[in-house]
Amino acid sequence: MNEHPFAEFIKILGKGKKGSRPLTQDEAYRAMTMIMNDQVEPIQLGAFMMLMRVKEETPEELAGFVAAARESFHHDTQTISADLDWSSYAGKRRHLPWFLLASLLLAENGIRVFMHGAEGHTEGRIYTRNVLAILGINAATSIDQAARQLQENNFSYLSLEHICPKLYDMINLRPMMGLRSPVHTLVRLLNPFDAAYSIQGIFHPSYRQVHQKAALLLQQPHMAVLKGEGGETERNPDMDCLVQSVHYDELSEENWPAIFERRHIKPEELNPQQLAQLWRGEFSDEYAEATVIGTAAIALKLLGKADNQQQAEALAQSYWNARDKERFST
Structure with a gap:
C-alpha cells in the first residue's frame, strides 16, 4: 500500500523529540492546501491538528497556513x-x-x-x-x-x-x-x-x-x-x-x-x-x-x-x- 501524500507532514511533526521539527513555510502551505482541497483523510487531519497543538505554531507555519487558506477564497478583494x-x-x-x-x-x-x-x-x-x-x-x-x-x-x-x-x-x-x-x-x-x-x-x-x-x-x-x-x-x-x-x-x-x-x-x-x-x-x-x-x-x-x-x-x-x-x- 502506497503511503498517503499527506503522511509526509505528519511524519515531520511526529517523529519524537529528536526526529521531529517544525514545518517550513512552504511545507505548511502545501499541507494546508491539501486540507483546503479535501485531499486529507479525517484521521490525518485530527493527528495533524493535535501534533501542531502540542508543539505550537511557528511564524513560518502560520504564514504558510494563512496563504493557503486565502487562496481558497472565492471573492475578489x-x-x-x-x-x-x-x-x-x-x-x-x-x-x-x-x-x-x-x-x-x-x-x-x-x-x-x-x-x-x-x-x-x-x-x-x-x-x-x-x-x-x-x-x-x-x-x-x-x-x-x-x-x-x-x-x-x-x-x-x-x-x-x-x-x-x-x-x-x-x-x-x-x-x-x-x-x-x-x-x-x-x-x-x-x-x-x-x-x-x-x-x-x-x-x-x-x-x-x-x-x-x-x-x-x-x-x-x-x-x-x-x-x-x-x-x-x-x-x-x-x-x-x-x-x-x-x-x-x-x-x-x-x-x-x-x-x-x-x-x-x-x-x-x-x-x-x-x-x-x-x-x-x-x-x-x-x-x-x-x-x-x-x-x-x-x-x-x-x-x-x-x-x-x-x-x-x-x-x-x-x-x-x-x-x-x-x-x-x-
Missing part, C-alpha cells in the same frame, strides 16, 4: 473596501464584549471596519454575532452583503462560515478534540478583504510575537496584536497592554499603561443589553467606558490617526463624547 480588519473568534466569558462599541465608534467616524469571527465553538462564551443581534445590527450572510454594509454603514460582521466553510468546520471540531487547534490562530490573520490595517487579540502572550512575525512574512502592511481580555481584541484598562505591530517591513512594540491603579471585580452576571445602555448614557460603568475608549485609541494609533498614545486617547475620548446616543434607541 479588489472590489471590497475595508480600512480595518478586526478578528473576533474567542468570545467573552468574564466581561461583556465592550470592544464592539469601540469598533462601532470607529465606524461612526468614517473608518470602515470589517469584523469576522466564529461562534459556538466553546461552551459558556458570549459571541459577537449574538450580541450584534441584541444591538439591532444584522450580521452579513454573504460576501456581497458584507461589502454593501461596509459601503453603507462603515461596519460589517461576517461569520467564517460564509468566508471559508472548510475552516469553519475545522474550528468547530474543538468540542470533539477538547483543545483549540492551529485554526484558532490562523483565522485571526486571514484578513479576508485585504485591508491595509488589521488588529488582532490573543489570549496567550507568547502568541503576540508569532502573529507579528507571521504578518511580516505575509507582507501585511500594518498590523497590531495585543493580549486582549478573554482573547478578544479588547484592551483591559486594569492592566498594562503591550501592543506588537508591523508597519511595512518594520517590527515595533509599545506598552500602553493601565488606566486604573486597582483592578475591578468582574460582574456577577453578563447582560448584553448594557452595551446599548452604556452607548445611550443610561448605564454608567468606568471599566466599560475605559475599555471602549482605550481599545479605540489603540486602533486609532495603528491607523495613523494619532502620533502618540495621548493623542490617540484624546481622539477616542472626543469620538465617545460626540457619539450618536440615539443609535441604539428602541
Whole structure:
C-alpha cells in the first residue's frame, strides 16, 4: 500500500523529540492546501491538528497556513473596501464584549471596519454575532452583503462560515478534540478583504510575537496584536497592554499603561443589553467606558490617526463624547 501524500507532514511533526521539527513555510502551505482541497483523510487531519497543538505554531507555519487558506477564497478583494480588519473568534466569558462599541465608534467616524469571527465553538462564551443581534445590527450572510454594509454603514460582521466553510468546520471540531487547534490562530490573520490595517487579540502572550512575525512574512502592511481580555481584541484598562505591530517591513512594540491603579471585580452576571445602555448614557460603568475608549485609541494609533498614545486617547475620548446616543434607541 502506497503511503498517503499527506503522511509526509505528519511524519515531520511526529517523529519524537529528536526526529521531529517544525514545518517550513512552504511545507505548511502545501499541507494546508491539501486540507483546503479535501485531499486529507479525517484521521490525518485530527493527528495533524493535535501534533501542531502540542508543539505550537511557528511564524513560518502560520504564514504558510494563512496563504493557503486565502487562496481558497472565492471573492475578489479588489472590489471590497475595508480600512480595518478586526478578528473576533474567542468570545467573552468574564466581561461583556465592550470592544464592539469601540469598533462601532470607529465606524461612526468614517473608518470602515470589517469584523469576522466564529461562534459556538466553546461552551459558556458570549459571541459577537449574538450580541450584534441584541444591538439591532444584522450580521452579513454573504460576501456581497458584507461589502454593501461596509459601503453603507462603515461596519460589517461576517461569520467564517460564509468566508471559508472548510475552516469553519475545522474550528468547530474543538468540542470533539477538547483543545483549540492551529485554526484558532490562523483565522485571526486571514484578513479576508485585504485591508491595509488589521488588529488582532490573543489570549496567550507568547502568541503576540508569532502573529507579528507571521504578518511580516505575509507582507501585511500594518498590523497590531495585543493580549486582549478573554482573547478578544479588547484592551483591559486594569492592566498594562503591550501592543506588537508591523508597519511595512518594520517590527515595533509599545506598552500602553493601565488606566486604573486597582483592578475591578468582574460582574456577577453578563447582560448584553448594557452595551446599548452604556452607548445611550443610561448605564454608567468606568471599566466599560475605559475599555471602549482605550481599545479605540489603540486602533486609532495603528491607523495613523494619532502620533502618540495621548493623542490617540484624546481622539477616542472626543469620538465617545460626540457619539450618536440615539443609535441604539428602541
